[in-house]
Every structure is written in structure tokens, then in C-alpha cells.
Amino acid sequence: MANTRDRIRYDCNDVYDLLTDKYSVFNSYVDCFMFFAAVGYANDLKCEEYGDDHKFLLKYITQSDRFAQVAKAIAYQDTNNLDILDDPGEQLYILGQYAAGGAKLASNEFSEHSGDPTAAVARFVLRHGPDPDDEVESDLQDIL
Amino acid sequence: MELETLSLTNFRQFVDTDISFAAGQDNVTAIHGQNGSGKTTLLNAFSWILYEEVDFDAQSNYLVNEGKIAEAKPDDQIPVQVELTFQHDGTRYRAMREVAYTKDGRGLDVEMGESTLTLEKQIDSGWLSQPSPKKRIKQIIPDRLRSLFFFDGEDIEELAGVNNQQQIREAIQNIMGLIIMERSISHLDSVADDFEKEYRTHASQEIEEFFEEKDKLKRHIDQKETQLENKKDMRDDVKRRIQEISDILQELDESKDLENDLQNARDRMDTAEKQLDDLNDDLASLLTKDATLAFALPVLQETANDLEEFRQNDLLETDVSPEFFDRILDRRECICGRSLDEPSIYYERVQDLKPEVAVSDLSETMIRLIHAAEHAADDYRDLQGSLITHLERRQEITTKIEDREAEIERLETELSELDVADQPGKKSPAELTAEREQAEQQLEAVNQDIGRLESRLGDIRDDLQEVEREVETAQEEQEQAQVAKRRWLAAEQTKAAIRDQFEKMQDLVRKLANDRVQEMFSSIARKDLEASITDEFELRIESDVGEHSTEVNKSSGETQIASLAFIGSLVAIARERYEQETEAQYFSGGIYPIVMDSPFGALDKEHRRQVAKIIPELGNQVAVFVTDSQWEGPVQEEMEPIAGAQYTLEFDDGAATDDYPETTIVKET
Numbered sequence: 001m002a003n004t005r006d007r008i009r010y011d012c013n014d015v016y017d018l019l020t021d022k023y024s025v026f027n028s029y030v031d032c033f034m035f036f037a038a039v040g041y042a043n044d045l046k047c048e049e050y051g052d053d054h055k056f057l058l059k060y061i062t063q064s065d066r067f068a069q070v071a072k073a074i075a076y077q078d079t080n081n082l083d084i085l086d087d088p089g090e091q092l093y094i095l096g097q098y099a100a101g102g103a104k105l106a107s108n109e110f111s112e113h114s115g116d117p118t119a120a121v122a123r124f125v126l127r128h129g130p131d132p133d134d135e136v137e138s139d140l141q142d143i144l
Numbered sequence: 145m146e147l148e149t150l151s152l153t154n155f156r157q158f159v160d161t162d163i164s165f166a167a168g169q170d171n172v173t174a175i176h177g178q179n180g181s182g183k184t185t186l187l188n189a190f191s192w193i194l195y196e197e198v199d200f201d202a203q204s205n206y207l208v209n210e211g212k213i214a215e216a217k218p219d220d221q222i223p224v225q226v227e228l229t230f231q232h233d234g235t236r237y238r239a240m241r242e243v244a245y246t247k248d249g250r251g252l253d254v255e256m257g258e259s260t261l262t263l264e265k266q267i268d269s270g271w272l273s274q275p276s277p278k279k280r281i282k283q284i285i286p287d288r289l290r291s292l293f294f295f296d297g298e299d300i301e302e303l304a305g306v307n308n309q310q311q312i313r314e315a316i317q318n319i320m321g322l323i324i325m326e327r328s329i330s331h332l333d334s335v336a337d338d339f340e341k342e343y344r345t346h347a348s349q350e351i352e353e354f355f356e357e358k359d360k361l362k363r364h365i366d367q368k369e370t371q372l373e374n375k376k377d378m379r380d381d382v383k384r385r386i387q388e389i390s391d392i393l394q395e396l397d398e399s400k401d402l403e404n405d406l407q408n409a410r411d412r413m414d415t416a417e418k419q420l421d422d423l424n425d426d427l428a429s430l431l432t433k434d435a436t437l438a439f440a441l442p443v444l445q446e447t448a449n450d451l452e453e454f455r456q457n458d459l460l461e462t463d464v465s466p467e468f469f470d471r472i473l474d475r476r477e478c479i480c481g482r483s484l485d486e487p488s489i490y491y492e493r494v495q496d497l498k499p500e501v502a503v504s505d506l507s508e509t510m511i512r513l514i515h516a517a518e519h520a521a522d523d524y525r526d527l528q529g530s531l532i533t534h535l536e537r538r539q540e541i542t543t544k545i546e547d548r549e550a551e552i553e554r555l556e557t558e559l560s561e562l563d564v565a566d567q568p569g570k571k572s573p574a575e576l577t578a579e580r581e582q583a584e585q586q587l588e589a590v591n592q593d594i595g596r597l598e599s600r601l602g603d604i605r606d607d608l609q610e611v612e613r614e615v616e617t618a619q620e621e622q623e624q625a626q627v628a629k630r631r632w633l634a635a636e637q638t639k640a641a642i643r644d645q646f647e648k649m650q651d652l653v654r655k656l657a658n659d660r661v662q663e664m665f666s667s668i669a670r671k672d673l674e675a676s677i678t679d680e681f682e683l684r685i686e687s688d689v690g691e692h693s694t695e696v697n698k699s700s701g702e703t704q705i706a707s708l709a710f711i712g713s714l715v716a717i718a719r720e721r722y723e724q725e726t727e728a729q730y731f732s733g734g735i736y737p738i739v740m741d742s743p744f745g746a747l748d749k750e751h752r753r754q755v756a757k758i759i760p761e762l763g764n765q766v767a768v769f770v771t772d773s774q775w776e777g778p779v780q781e782e783m784e785p786i787a788g789a790q791y792t793l794e795f796d797d798g799a800a801t802d803d804y805p806e807t808t809i810v811k812e813t
Contacts, residue, residue, distance in 0.1 A: 129438030
């Protein structure tokens with residue numbers, strides 16, 4: 001069982017800097033990590049081996065109810081094991097692998113050469129997110 | 145310690161015999177016999193019973209009597225015993241060491257068993273066994289003193305031999321227990337070395353280097369700050385110049401309308417850019433809050449659906465906890481009363497019913513996850529709407545900015561075409577526009593320089609903070625170094641104090657021993673000779689020639705006398721210290737017997753007589769083992785009248801009776 005003082009290791013490549021420190025698309029590396037984990041899972045990009053010299057406290061994930069639920073859901077779907085719902089340490093170990101995969105995809109999508117990536121991230125979200133309701137469908141098509 | 149009796153059983157050539165030692169006024173016990181009759185064995189009997197050590201030179205160290213072994217049958221045990229009775233501090237003791245030798249089954253070899261030592265104290269009702277006999281004996285006659293009081297007389301002359309200082313020094317240290325102090329000094333030496341090393345390690349130049357690095361970084365920061373200030377001044381100058389040009393262009397008739405339009409376009413451009421920045425901030429807030437949902441919503445919903453399905457199919461819903469099943473399985477009895485032996489089909493059935501996860505936790509998790517999925521769907525819908533709205537707005541602003549850029553470019557081009565000056569000698573709007581354009585390029589370059597400098601300054605300040613942290617760490621280590629230094633100095637001071645005390649005490653004992661040696665030697669040896677223990681702990685014998693003393697070539701007679709006098713002096717010091725009843729710091733002294741084998745060596749008759757004269761003076765109690773040839777003549781003449789007990793070792797080599805060698809001790813007086 002993980003302790004909240006446990007630390008999560010993750011692959012902090014340049015895209016974390018670009019989207020967080022440089023252009024503040026995300027408030028923190030933790031927000032960025034969770035975004036990449038979700039992107040990685042949705043695109044079935046799982047890196048079992050990745051650079052893991054950066055880390056943050058497990059509690060930053062578990063203290064956010066939304067992140068905690070996303071972590072449970074991804075870990076459960078990945079393992080199909082109900083026990084993992086009660087094991088944050090193991091959930092985040094799996095998340096780390098998907099986050100590494102998601103970060104690689106993001107590195108290809110968002111480049112410093114294109115300037116501020118905020119709008120690009122927004123469009124990326126709209127393009128890859130679940131289908132919108134009919135009423136916003138046409139607006140979305142215009143935007144994209 | 146005062147010796148009373150020594151009894152030997154099956155100990156080498158002594159089958160069953162004993163000796164009573166003289167004490168009191170006639171304190172000498174003389175035992176003489178032919179070569180090989182057992183004098184050295186008697187000395188070894190003392191070292192064996194007291195310290196379990198023997199040394200028979202080149203002979204076998206077998207303790208058991210040869211005849212007894214020969215007579216024994218296979219598997220017979222032959223006991224070997226030495227018993228010593230003595231007085232110490234007004235109490236009578238009986239020590240006995242014994243060991244059994246066993247002849248092997250074929251009768252060819254013998255095996256020695258474990259030796260045992262007992263010590264008994266005499267009380268009114270008999271003998272009382274003493275605990276820790278080995279320790280108690282060492283308290284009575286410390287191991288370190290044994291070579292001073294139980295010795296082979298032929299070796300003792302070495303004390304007065306050449307380069308004997310170390311032996312004399314050690315003997316003096318031993319009698320006072322000063323060896324302990326010397327060991328303390330040696331130990332403190334090593335402790336001081338360790339602390340010194342620790343001090344040097346922590347007080348290395350590291351801290352100095354850190355300070356140098358810190359100073360360097362500070363200088364670097366000062367330098368960069370100056371450069372930054374210069375660049376900012378330059379930026380202000382360029383801005384001023386741009387403003388001046390703009391003001392002139394606004395005043396000139398030819399250019400004022402265009403210039404006003406240009407400034408308005410630029411203001412609108414700034415406003416649009418500001419709006420774009422604000423909009424990007426809003427977008428970022430939306431993204432950081434909910435962007436994850438765009439990709440996590442399906443997995444949340446899928447998981448919520450799975451859990452919901454489990455619940456609806458009663459796969460999770462139960463009020464029975466896993467702990468409940470554990471208790472039943474541990475008890476080996478079902479709630480229906482059926483026995484649940486392991487392994488059994490019933491045991492397995494109950495085990496299969498046990499849920500893997502605590503139901504209450506799982507239910508809570510499920511509820512929270514289903515709720516999270518529902519909220520997430522709503523939140524994502526909101527996000528989608530907001531993002532679309534923001535991106536539409538952003539598109540409008542971007543278009544506006546593009547329009548402004550085009551307008552600005554057009555106005556600047558028009559201005560650059562106004563190449564006629566208002567007045568002769570004045571610059572035309574075209575020239576001013578070109579100059580402003582140049583200044584604006586310069587402004588951009590300066591701004592880039594300022595950005596680079598600020599970034600570099602940030603890096604250097606980070607480095608400075610890092611060095612300051614390292615300085616802090618180094619200072620903590622420096623504190624450790626200071627502690628180590630204080631300990632090092634304390635160890636050095638303690639060592640110096642102990643050494644000082646040690647040398648004073650050593651010198652005191654040397655002087656006492658010197659007085660005794662001089663007195664004893666001069667009473668016996670030739671009148672023109674003097675013995676002394678020098679400051680360098682050398683036992684010297686000198687000849688008086690007028691006012692001068694010269695060291696004489698030592699004959700074995702003089703060295704033997706001087707050496708025995710030195711031993712006698714140590715016995716006397718120990719006794720005096722004991723009798724003073726003062727609280728001794730290191731050595732409380734004691735009364736010790738002297739037991740010596742062959743003290744006459746190969747001395748000539750004259751010197752044998754002199755040594756014989758000195759023997760009663762050596763200690764409270766003296767036992768001397770001599771060969772018959774040394775005994776006869778001067779030694780016998782001098783010692784017979786003063787010996788309290790006299791024995792002859794009668795040795796039978798067994799040749800005549802085809803028997804084994806045996807020595808019996810016969811009392812003469």
C-alpha cells in the first residue's frame with residue numbers, strides 16, 4: 001500500500017517545460033502529467049521504460065478527487081483487477097507509463113517553434129475529445 | 145603471599161611428594177639435587193598451578209609421570225595434581241590444579257584432559273570453595289609480576305647485561321602497574337590521531353573555495369547587473385528617440401495625419417494583443433482544469449459502467465465483510481454448524497464466497513467513481529463549449545491584429561515616401577521614418593539583450609544560492625571540525641598529563657630501586673664497585689677511581705649480584721607500598737615470595753658466596769633450587785645456617801631396577 005509521502009517518478013521531457021513553465025498552459029507538472037496520462041491511455045501509448053529522474057509526491061494526485069478517480073479508472077481498465085482501486089501506488093505506476101507515452105505524442109504535436117501553444121492544445125483537446133453535442137458540432141467544425 | 149606447602153602427584157618425575165616452605169626469620173628454603181633431578185620441574189609446578197603454563201625447554205611438556213603411564217592399563221586414567229597452600233592478607237588458601245591423562249584403548253598413546261583449578265579459603269569450619277579461582281589468583285599475584293618472582297636464575301643476569309634498559313624499564317613499570325598508563329598513552333595517541341584526521345578532513349580548503357566561488361559569482365552578478373542597467377538606459381534612450389521622432393512626425397504638416405493614424409493603429413494593435421494575451425490566459429485556465437477529461441472521460445464512463453454492472457448483477461453487493469469470512473475459516477466451523485476442516489469441499493466453498501476487497505471500501509469507491517464520471521461528462525460539455533467560444537473569439541482578435549499589422553505597414557510605407565523636408569536643413573518624414581525604423585530595430589535588439597541578461601542573471605543567482613547552500617553545509621561540517629579539534633586537543637592534553645605522571649612515577653620507582661640496589665650491592669660486592677640504575681634505566685656497575693667513576697667490564701658474578709639486587713629492590717618496593725596502607729593510585733603493592741631456579745649459574749666460588757649472602761635479603765620468603773655441585777662449598781656454608789628448610793632431591797633413574805625415573809624430596813633440616 002502506498003504512502004502519501006511516496007513519490008511518483010515520471011519522464012519529464014521538454015514538453016513539460018513548454019506547456020507549464022514557459023507558456024503556462026498547465027498550472028503545474030502534476031496537471032500536465034495527468035493530461036499526458038489520459039492522452040497516453042486514450043491513444044494506447046504505454047511506455048514501460050522511460051526516463052524517471054523527476055518525481056513528485058503521490059499526495060498531489062490523491063488529494064484531487066478528479067485525478068484520483070481518473071487514476072483508478074485507467075488502472076482498472078489497464079489491469080481489469082478490482083484490487084487496484086485500493087492501491088494508489090500501483091495506479092500511479094501504471095499512470096506513469098501512459099504519461100510517458102502521452103508526453104511523446106504531445107512532443108510531436110506542440111513545438112516551441114510555433115509560438116504560444118495554448119490554442120493548439122485547445123484544438124487538440126477538441127479534435128480528440130468525445131463527440132460533441134449536435135448543437136456545437138457545426139461550430140467545432142468551423143474552429144477545427 | 146606467603147608459600148606454605150607444595151604437593152605434587154604424578155607430576156613428571158614426582159609421584160607423591162611435598163615441600164613445606166620456610167617463612168619468618170629463617171625465610172630461605174633451599175632445595176638441591178643433581179642435574180635432571182627436577183629443580184626446573186618444581187619451578188614449572190608453580191607456573192602450572194598458578195597460570196597453567198609450563199616450559200621444559202627442549203623436553204616434552206607431558207606432565208604425567210612416565211612410570212604411571214607405563215603401569216596403566218588401556219583406558220585407565222592417571223590423575224596429575226599440584227596443590228599449593230599459602231597465606232595471603234591473613235587468610236590461608238589451598239589451590240589445586242589437576243588434569244587426567246587417559247591411556248588409549250590400544251595402550252599406545254595417552255590423551256590429556258581438561259585441567260581444572262580450584263581455590264579454597266580456610267574458614268573455621270574447614271575449606272570454602274572460591275568462585276572464579278583463576279581471576280582470584282591473578283589478583284593475588286598478577287600475571288605481569290610472575291617473571292619477577294618465579295624465574296630461572298641463569299636468565300636473571302641479563303638484567304644487568306648490555307642494552308638491558310627496556311627490561312629494567314618494563315620491570316619497574318610492572319611493579320607499579322604503570323603498563324596500564326603506558327597503554328593509555330598509546331591509546332590516546334591513536335585517538336588524537338583520529339581526531340586530527342577528522343579535523344583536517346572537515347577543515348579542508350573546501351569552505352575557502354566555496355567562499356571564493358561565492359565572491360566570484362557576486363562579482364559576476366554585479367557585472368551583469370551593470371550591463372543590464374546600461375542596456376535598460378540604452379532602451380530608454382532609444383524609446384525616447386523613437387518618441388521624439390514620432391512627436392516630430394506628428395508636428396510636420398506633411399506627415400502629421402499619417403503619423404496620427406499610425407499611432408492610433410499601433411494603440412489598437414496593442415489593445416488587440418493584450419486581448420489575445422488575456423484570452424490565452426483564460427484558455428489555459430480551462431485547459432489546466434479540465435483538458436484531461438477530453439481523454440479520460442471515456443475511461444471514467446467505461447469503468448463506472450463496469451462497476452454499475454457488477455452492482456446490478458449482485459457481484460459486489462453484499463453486507464458480509466471479508467473479515468467475517470476470515471473469522472469463520474479460522475474457527476473451522478460454518479455458521480450452520482458444519483465443520484470446516486482444511487482441506488475439504490466445504491472449506492473451499494466458504495473460501496470462494498469471501499470477497500477479495502472490503503465491500504464498504506469498494507462501494508464507496510464505486511459511488512465516487514460513478515459520480516465523478518457523471519460530473520466529468522457535464523464538465524467536459526462545459527469545457528467543449530467554452531473552448532469553442534474562446535477559440536472563436538481568439539480568431540476574431542487574431543484577424544483584428546492581422547488587419548492592424550497591414551494598416552501599420554501601409555501607413556509606414558506612406559510615411560517613408562514623404563521625402564521632402566518641411567524646411568531646408570531639416571529631415572524629411574521619410575528620413576525620420578527610416579531613422580525610427582532603425583531605432584525600433586535597435587530597440588528590439590536591446591530588448592533581446594535585456595532578456596538574455598535577465599535570464600543569465602537568473603542562472604547566476606541560482607548558482608549563488610546553490611553555493612550558499614554548500615557554504616552552509618560546509619560550515620556545519622566546519623563545526624564538526626571544531627568539535628574534532630577540541631577533542632583532538634583534549635586527547636593531546638590528557639595524553640601529556642598522563643605521560644607526565646607516568647614519567648614522574650616511573651622515575652620515582654627507579655630512584656627507590658636505585659637506592660635499594662646500591663645498598664644491597666655495596667653490602668656484598670667488592671668495596672670498590674657500585675651498582676646503580678641510571679636515568680636511562682640502565683643497571684650499571686661502576687668502579688670508583690678517586691673522584692671518578694668508570695663502568696667496569698661486568699663479570700657474570702657482578703651482573704648476577706646486581707640483577708638479584710634489582711629484583712630484591714622491586715620486592716622491597718612492593719612490600720613497602722603494601723605496608724604503607726596508603727590509597728595507591730595504580731598499585732597497592734604486596735608481599736611476594738621469590739622462587740628461583742639455579743641462581744648461581746656458572747659463578748666462581750667467591751661470587752657464589754656473595755650471591756648466597758644476598759639471597760635472604762631479596763624478599764620475605766625465598767626458595768632456591770640449586771644443583772649439588774653449586775650447593776657444595778661456599779653456598780652450603782652460607783645458606784645452611786640461615787635456611788629455614790632444606791631439601792634434597794633424590795633422583796633414581798630406574799636403571800638399576802629396570803624401573804622408570806622418580807624423584808623423592810627428602811627433608812634435611
